[in-house]
Amino acid sequence: MTGAEALLQTALDAGVDTCFANPGTTEMDVVAALDTTNGARTVLGLFEGVVTGMADGYARMTGRPAMTLLHLGVGLGNGIANIHNARRAQSAMINLVGDHPAEHLPYNSALTSDIETMAAPVSDWVRTSASTDAIAADMAEAIAVATGPPGRIATLITPADVMRDPCATGPAALPSISPTPVDEAAVKRCVEALRGDGPVALLMSGQGLYKEGLIAAHRVADVTGCRVLSECSPGRIDRGAGVPPVERIPYFPEMVIEKLKGFRTIILVGTLPPMSLFKYKEYPSSVVPEGCEVIELASVDVNPVPYLEALAEALGAAADAGARTELKVASKPSGALTTKTCGQAIAATLPENAIIADESLTSGGPAYYLTQTCAPHTSMYLTGGGIGWGFPTATGAAVACPDQPVLALQGDGGGMYTPQALWTQAREGLNVTNLVFSNRKYQILNVELARAGINKPGPMATSLTDLTNPSIDWVGLAKSLGVPATKPANAEELYDQLQAAYTEPGPHFIEVEL
């Protein structure tokens, strides 16, 4: 058994059986071991940002880590933005990054770089495996760290000789990790706040926004009258008919301050105190209204669901929540393609158990609101602000959940970051419907320029936010990568094309020109 085989067998024994990969020379022994251990599903991405984004989507839908296989510092670098997004979503991920043997590093050959330092800003755990006999235990620790809950980013640097040499130890078992007990003092503080003078908001994120977390939160709301809110861009929300509702707080700071005004207490449930994404001169970083107290039920370092359930019990809540979203499906839209008619077509056609990867940014508001009362589904959002996440994450979610239809709602600016994901969808025959909102601009930057007082951008600013000259032919681009593509002329056609895409197996692409 080689080091690579011991590593992969350790992963397989722990149920980590999916590897998103773009390997190079230093990873050849891992590649060979994927065949000899013969248990992992291996999915090629034609760029590492696709590879890490796929692993993120996989983890969000399964709660389990996938492996990524990356080629030294340059491969890791290409994957960094989507690792950052994954980390902010508390996704479980194990990055295997090849490297030269330690004895080769002093020669400083072309691909040498300080991989540990590069990985540190996007990883919760980084280790360079020191020997073939350590590799199985290193991998077991990486799996334990990554699995959490909540999910974390473990980056294991795997020198080529460590992977190649014979391993005496064989695979390793996972270290036993006791679940963190619920902090009863925190529960007690929250009970007091909820029984005091209102109003109180539960501000939720992480697994608190999965169906079981939302039920527990609404059990609390049923007996206390508190509001159940979500952070603006959480990793995942379970939504739709039969799921208790949750309202995301807005994006811009003045809107958040307005939304939170009047709350006496905000209880944090697996999230940080509310802050502005960017710092604007005229608004503070914190968007907690004046006079509002912020207390923590569960930190971002734990799964908040047991905390919510303990809180519901302490309050003597009923065993189930009263509030459940009622099914209300939008009707087929007609007329010109606008963000509103698009949202209506999306909501009117969304299948039950769909998964939405939403990087629609400025174009997605109506779709977000209109899908709230669809059949039950799951939405994933851009947590870390690094665009180019939508196509890859949708791809990884489809690998994770072959029986669930996946819908990528993608702005055109971010879509151009990682179009290579479409090729993987075609190769793997994944049931992904990719909808690009083609407004041919970085519209969010026009909004930000206006907020900065630049209402008439000059020619340079205009050229940096404009995506025409030439306009991108998205239908041609998708077809060139093996994905059938269409371009509706109006909202009726969009409705019909969405329905057809969900009906036919394999990936589809729809360009919506706004």
Add this chain to the structure above:
Amino acid sequence: MTGAEALLQTALDAGVDTCFANPGTTEMDVVAALDTTNGARTVLGLFEGVVTGMADGYARMTGRPAMTLLHLGVGLGNGIANIHNARRAQSAMINLVGDHPAEHLPYNSALTSDIETMAAPVSDWVRTSASTDAIAADMAEAIAVATGPPGRIATLITPADVMRDPCATGPAALPSISPTPVDEAAVKRCVEALRGDGPVALLMSGQGLYKEGLIAAHRVADVTGCRVLSECSPGRIDRGAGVPPVERIPYFPEMVIEKLKGFRTIILVGTLPPMSLFKYKEYPSSVVPEGCEVIELASVDVNPVPYLEALAEALGAAADAGARTELKVASKPSGALTTKTCGQAIAATLPENAIIADESLTSGGPAYYLTQTCAPHTSMYLTGGGIGWGFPTATGAAVACPDQPVLALQGDGGGMYTPQALWTQAREGLNVTNLVFSNRKYQILNVELARAGINKPGPMATSLTDLTNPSIDWVGLAKSLGVPATKPANAEELYDQLQAAYTEPGPHFIEVEL
């Protein structure tokens, strides 16, 4: 004057007048200042790997740094691989990376990351500008560091408030830097070695491979009989008729050892001691033959040309070199498309003063050899091993040299990393001919698998090196991004299509299916 205006005016005053950009919210004041200072050419890339690759190509052709404008840690991450390649080529580059104001960082909003740590592994100089009154001097220092010679990577992190606030100091002048004097002791050691028992090789890189460096090296060769060799993947070689020739040492270690066998002394001229790119079990890291002494004329930290000229003078060499490549143009090829007939078509059509960005890897050998005797031209190579460099670097070279035709020779695997560069070529109307060798595999990995003893790769290994299922329609891909594209059926058609591409202004794309 804002901080951003002071920064940009400092750049313009120093002749740094080109900005490759993909900005976001934290960079809006720099974007606005590009208009108000109104002197920089601004070029949008639809992905940061394109942005940094363009800056690399620009620097290789001008010797001057361009600015890149990147959006926080995620934008820097996307650009890392091509910064790594640029650093290994000693390209001058100034990365401006936006960040939150310092007061906002403790809130840990979604896009917060440790940018300094992320930048360190690919930068020679990193600084976060601490105040608006420091920004102009910081930029002046960044320009001085980046300019060298040799070129270096300076990364200046520019918090949004520092860019936005009024600047009392105005622009800053560059610190005066005295050129490093030639190390006379090193010259003397090399004179002794060259006058001792032979044979001696000059192993060259950096500016030593520009025409003036090659002339100086051949002046030395004319009086001593030494051989003039280049490292395997240098940043740039001036080549063709009228330029003294230089031979690149091979890629695989056993071939280098064979090539260098018999040399008594290797003199390093702006390069590291020869090493294997990867460490193979059966070969050492160092590929210096046994018994061969390695001495250094000029380190990688200096421009080696004055050293070579001092060496030639010390040896009493004639004022000019005798050896010059004679023009010998390949004839029009015929028959099937192979790497050989492609190489012939490329050599037969290459215009005078062309610039080649060569990321052809396993497909480019014949083109490399057959272009040696073409009209004078410049070739750039993949120095850092991070694929996805060819299209962007060709694009940046065309921005730098609008009067010189640019040819990108691109393998299909690497081409899929950064196809977005084609869109910038279309927008800017750049004279780039993009030739993709479409062999529909990561062929280098098949070679490496075979070297590792895996002659019959299993299904996983095969799936990770194979680019079919689906095959990429490169013609459709290029057209979707606004670049006219063709696909020759045979070598004659390739010849005709190359000639047409050089004749018509603007970018062209040719898919060669091998």
